[in-house]
Amino acid sequence: MNAKLTNSVATAVMWLVGFMILGILIFFLGYILYRGLPVLSFDFMFGKPSDIQAGGGVGPQLFNSFYLLFLSLAISIPLAIGAGIYLAEYARETRLTKIVRLSTESLATVPSIVLGLFGMIIFVNFLGFGFSIISGALTLVLLNLPVLVRVTEESIRTVPKAYGEASLALGATKLQTIWKVILPSALPGIITGITLTAGRALGETAILIFTAGTTVSRYQADTNFFAAGETLAVHMWYLMSTGLVPDRVTIADGIGALLIITILCFNILFMIPLKILQKRMGVVKHL
Amino acid sequence: MYSKDQNHKRRLSYDRYVKYLFIASACLMALIIFSIIFFVGKQGLMTFSQVSPFEFFFTSKWNPMGHQFGALSFIVGSLLVTILAVLIGAPLGLLGALFMAKIAPNWLREIMRPATELYVAIPSIVYGYIGLTLLVPFLREVFHVKSGFGVLAAAIVLAVMILPTIISISEDAICSVPSMMEEASLALGATRWQTMFHVLVPAALPGILTAIILAMARAIGETMAVQMLIGNTPMVAATLFSPTSTLTSNIVVEMGNTPFGSVWGNSLFLMALVLLVISLGMILLIRRLGSRRYA
Numbered sequence: 001m002n003a004k005l006t007n008s009v010a011t012a013v014m015w016l017v018g019f020m021i022l023g024i025l026i027f028f029l030g031y032i033l034y035r036g037l038p039v040l041s042f043d044f045m046f047g048k049p050s051d052i053q054a055g056g057g058v059g060p061q062l063f064n065s066f067y068l069l070f071l072s073l074a075i076s077i078p079l080a081i082g083a084g085i086y087l088a089e090y091a092r093e094t095r096l097t098k099i100v101r102l103s104t105e106s107l108a109t110v111p112s113i114v115l116g117l118f119g120m121i122i123f124v125n126f127l128g129f130g131f132s133i134i135s136g137a138l139t140l141v142l143l144n145l146p147v148l149v150r151v152t153e154e155s156i157r158t159v160p161k162a163y164g165e166a167s168l169a170l171g172a173t174k175l176q177t178i179w180k181v182i183l184p185s186a187l188p189g190i191i192t193g194i195t196l197t198a199g200r201a202l203g204e205t206a207i208l209i210f211t212a213g214t215t216v217s218r219y220q221a222d223t224n225f226f227a228a229g230e231t232l233a234v235h236m237w238y239l240m241s242t243g244l245v246p247d248r249v250t251i252a253d254g255i256g257a258l259l260i261i262t263i264l265c266f267n268i269l270f271m272i273p274l275k276i277l278q279k280r281m282g283v284v285k286h287l
Numbered sequence: 288m289y290s291k292d293q294n295h296k297r298r299l300s301y302d303r304y305v306k307y308l309f310i311a312s313a314c315l316m317a318l319i320i321f322s323i324i325f326f327v328g329k330q331g332l333m334t335f336s337q338v339s340p341f342e343f344f345f346t347s348k349w350n351p352m353g354h355q356f357g358a359l360s361f362i363v364g365s366l367l368v369t370i371l372a373v374l375i376g377a378p379l380g381l382l383g384a385l386f387m388a389k390i391a392p393n394w395l396r397e398i399m400r401p402a403t404e405l406y407v408a409i410p411s412i413v414y415g416y417i418g419l420t421l422l423v424p425f426l427r428e429v430f431h432v433k434s435g436f437g438v439l440a441a442a443i444v445l446a447v448m449i450l451p452t453i454i455s456i457s458e459d460a461i462c463s464v465p466s467m468m469e470e471a472s473l474a475l476g477a478t479r480w481q482t483m484f485h486v487l488v489p490a491a492l493p494g495i496l497t498a499i500i501l502a503m504a505r506a507i508g509e510t511m512a513v514q515m516l517i518g519n520t521p522m523v524a525a526t527l528f529s530p531t532s533t534l535t536s537n538i539v540v541e542m543g544n545t546p547f548g549s550v551w552g553n554s555l556f557l558m559a560l561v562l563l564v565i566s567l568g569m570i571l572l573i574r575r576l577g578s579r580r581y582a
Contacts, residue, residue, distance in 0.1 A: 003478050003480075003481060004478060006478070006480055006481075007478035007479055007480040007481070010480035010483075010484075011390065011479065011480065013382065014382050014383075014385060014386040014390055015386065015390070017379055017382040017383050017386060018383060018386040018387070018390075018391055018395070018399065020379070021379075021383050021399065021402070021403070021450065021454070022398070022399065022402055024447060025402050025405060025406060028409065028413075028414075028417055029405075029409075031417060031421065032413060032416075032417065035420075078312075079312045079315060080312075082308055082309045082311075082312030082313070083309070083312040083313040083315070083316055085309050086306075086309035086310055086312065086313040087313060090306060090309060090310070091313070096313075096314070099317050100313045100314065100316050100317055102570075102574075103316040103317040103319070103320040103321075104316050105570050105573075105574075106320050106566075106567055106570050107316065107319060107320050107323075109501070109504045109505075109508070109566045109567075109569065109570055110320075110323060110508070110563060110566055110567075111507070111508025111509075111510065111535065111559075111562050111563075111566060112508065112510065113508065113510040113535050113538055113539065113559065113562070114323070114327060114508070114559045114562055114563050114566075115323070117327060117330075117538070117542070117555075117556060117559045118322075118323045118326060118327055120542075120547075121326045121327070121330060122322075122326065125547055142319060142323075145316065145319070146316070149316065173298050173299060173301075173302050174302050174306075175298070175301055175302045175305050175306075176298070196404070196407070196408070199408040200407070200408070202410070203408075203409070203410020203411070203412065203413065204410070205410070205411065205412045205510075205511045206411075206510035206511055206535070206539065209539065209542075209543075210542055210543075214543075233410055233412045236412050236413075236416065237412050237415075237511060237515075240416065240419065240515065241514075241515075241540075249420075252416060256413050256416055259410055259412075259413060260409070260413065263408045263409070263410075264405075266408075267401070267404070267405065267408060
């Protein structure tokens with residue numbers, strides 16, 4: 001009888017925890033949107049920031065966020081796919097492979113502030129790029145790479161061996177097989193990985209404070225690699241820690257909502273075509 | 288015939304060159320991690336030319352202007368926040384994982400999987416902001432303390448942030464326990480909870496430990512949320528509500544004011560090195576756990 005009672009209580013507690021996990025998430029998202037949505041207006045999202053007076057916008061920061069994200073992904077995706085293909089398709093269990101795998105895992109757990117300081121030594125000081133878009137983007141690459149490599153490798157490994165063998169048997173070269181048969185089949189998984197990475201990179205702060213800096217260019221939408229590159233997330237932190245504008249809480253509310261909305265869009269926009277793609281190609285879901 | 292042969296040769300040489308490109312990008316991963324260790328290590332270890340290791344690790348007087356560099360309070364702060372976050376987050380995450388793996392009906396599982404992914408997607412600065420605007424005033428009201436900033440506030444928010452790590456990895460581990468073990472236990476008359484507690488969890492233990500260690504690595508390296516909630520005072524925390532600092536929060540707060548290459552700046556790099564060593568140590572620990580999984 002006692003065991004049965006314990007079982008019922010434990011089951012009830014687990015239901016409670018399950019709903020708590022969902023509840024906290026919904027509450028957090030709702031709270032941020034509730035505070036921030038009223039702030040979002042065209043002037044706020046695309047207007048110029050102000051240092052002292054209330055009523056400034058976050059236009060340059062919004063632009064920088066996406067520009068940095070785009071640059072860092074443009075650099076890291078080819079590299080990560082190359083490394084992932086090597087690990088999944090070419091590598092035998094040599095010492096080199098072991099080192100590469102261990103490095104990828106280690107890089108994934110390096111705290112982002114440490115990556116930020118590394119970027120500061122190499123890109124900001126040693127290469128002399130200063131606090132700029134390019135320093136920030138290159139340091140963000142270090143954050144993106146390990147996740148993308150792992151996702152690419154896993155996605156390629158879930159492609160049935162017979163696909164590649166059939167292609168090779170028809171006389172295709174290894175490269176043709178990878179490019180035309182294996183990569184397309186692995187694509188849904190890789191796209192999911194890119195989405196997750198993009199969301200993480202967009203909200204990243206610690207890496208960018210000391211590489212992209214906490215100021216923006218005075219030109220609107222400045223694509224110069226060496227322009228100052230404060231992003232939305234960094235601006236939010238900067239406002240709350242040292243900001244001088246009287247409406248800094250309002251601006252932070254708005255940025256919070258903007259970040260959450262963007263990340264929700266990423267997750268939804270990329271997930272829907274993915275589901276269709278998976279159904280059509282009959283690839284097993286694995287992430 | 289001749290041209291076809293040439294064509295084939297060209298394709299084969301493409302094959303070779305591209306293979307080298309793949310190898311190069313794989314080697315880049317190793318190059319990156321080694322240069323991080325080298326450069327952060329070199330910059331950090333320069334501190335010891337002017338500050339003794341004993342002073343840095345075992346005293347807590349932090350006054351860079353007065354040339355006192357005791358980082359003990361930051362190290363204690365980091366460890367305290369991490370341990371407390373895991374104490375709160377791990378049981379919740381484990382129960383959540385058991386719920387998702389074995390109890391939740393399918394439709395609920397279909398909702399909870401993407402939900403845990405969303406937890407990861409929320410930026411840490413947003414977690415910090417929620418803590419700052421909601422949790423800190425709440426703690427202040429409920430416990431009648433002066434500020435509400437401190438170890439407890441940071442640990443609670445961190446506990447939420449590490450939930451997804453613990454849930455997803457533990458759930459994988461629990462699901463990969465052979466179903467025969469579970470069925471045997473149920474057939475012997477054990478209740479579902481007894482089966483979970485005495486069969487599933489012990490069998491999945493290596494995976495669960497991996498989850499907890501990864502969560503600790505995430506917690507100790509977390510910067511923005513902690514910096515907004517910890518209070519940023521370089522003193523060893525006396526109570527759960529006294530403002531203190533961690534390695535990460537102190538780097539963020541002070542790095543902006545220090546000239547690159549000064550002892551002060553270098554000592555911050557040394558803190559980064561400590562974080563780096565801890566997180567690399569955790570990876571090696573996980574590898575050891577992984578190698579004897581389900582032994």
